[in-house]
Amino acid sequence: MDTRVIKYFLTVAHTNNITKAAKQLHVTQPTLSRQIMDLESELGVTLFDRQQRRMELTQAGVLFQRRATTILQLLDQTEAELLRQDSDELTGTINLGCVVSSVSPYLMGLVDQFQQAHRAVRFNLFDGDGDFLRRQLDEAATELACLIEPVEAAKYNYLVLPSREQWGIILRADDPLAKKTAFTRDDLYKLPLIIPHRNIVRDEVSDVLKLDQRRLNVRASNNQPSNAIALIRTGHYYGLAIKGVADLFHDSAITFVPFTPATSIGHVLVWKKNRQLSTAAERFLHFVTDHAN
Incomplete structure (x- = not known):
């Protein structure tokens, strides 16, 4: 598979338009269309949905875009390393x-x-x-x-x-519950919670606290903390999270209260x-x- 064709594909995927992509690549539109169709034939899948005016990626196209991006990155890094391999540095x-x-x-x-x-x-x-x-x-x-x-x-x-982390609850600093020294399992059942997206992490915390996850009032899950912190600032949510998240935000409007029994991870x-x-x-x-x- 020619890396030039991979770059053609990525440009079409980025622009969602064969005409715009052809202009960026300085090739004719028929040439680019033929190259994309040849690529689909080689792979044996349809990469783009052509029923609309925009060139939308199919599910196979999304997967190939992710892999193609990685392939080109690895090639660029390898070329750079080979050029410098004779150096002692x-x-x-x-x-x-x-x-x-x-x-x-x-x-x-x-x-x-x-x-x-x-x-x-x-x-x-x-x-x-x-x-x-x-x-x-x-x-x-x-x-x-x-x-x-x-x-x-x-x-x-x-x-x-x-480096170890302590599990607990992130909440507004002016919340009356912020005066607690620790949250218990029974406390958690009463709170509107934002919980981590990863099941393996939630299960680890649940095992230590002997939580019945079916009794939790889960209002949202998150994979990154920024949006969760924004919800917590409203005062209507409590985030099940690690202390390091609260520390990294340096936000006086929020605070962290640990669990009891103490729950930490590495x-x-x-x-x-x-x-x-x-x-x-x-x-x-x-x-x-x-x-x-």
């Missing part, structure tokens, strides 16, 4: 994902130290929840990702990091099993391991 690009939590300052501190020692290494940083970052790992868009425990040990290698740096890391990523992993021990 460590080079390359490390694709690193990290959840939004108290581990972020810790991990970014290590990124800074590593780059001070290896200034030719570049990082592509990805924020997201565990589901997004695991998908990035599975699709080779990310080499390393920092996740909240637990992780699927059958799929990933992992390094335990010296962080792990994860990489896919049976997949070779780039030289730069391998060196960074060793660097983190030395600091984690």
Whole structure:
């Protein structure tokens, strides 16, 4: 498959219009249309819905767009590394994902130290929840990702990091309940909750607190904290979350109250099993391991 055709496809997917894409690519519209049809024939699927004036991606097209983007990124990184392979200086690009939590300052501190020692290494940083970052790992868009425990040990290698999180409730600072020293299981049943999107995380908290999830008044779920915090500021919602989320926002309008019994979780740096890391990523992993021990 010609990378030029992949770039053609991505341009059409971005513009949703064959005429606009042809102008951007400096090719004729018939030529571009033929290239896209040849690509669909080669793949054996329909990538675009042509029933409307816009070129909308089909489900297969969405999947191929995600994979094609990753393929081109990996090719660009590989070419850059090959051009510099004769140099004694460590080079390359490390694709690193990290959840939004108290581990972020810790991990970014290590990124800074590593780059001070290896200034030719570049990082592509990805924020997201565990589901997004695991998908990035599975699709080779990310080499390393920092996740909240637990992780699927059958799929990933992992390094335990010296950073733990406390689970509790984020709420408005002026809420009368903010005076509590801790929330119990029975307290949670009475609150309109925003809960984490990931089932594996919710189940972990439920196991510790012996929660009956069917009794929870769940009003929303979230994968990233920004919108949840906006809802919590209204005073009508309570967020089941980790303390690091509240700390990262530095917002005096919200506060954090822990659970009782105390419920904490750890962080792990994860990489896919049976997949070779780039030289730069391998060196960074060793660097983190030395600091984690």
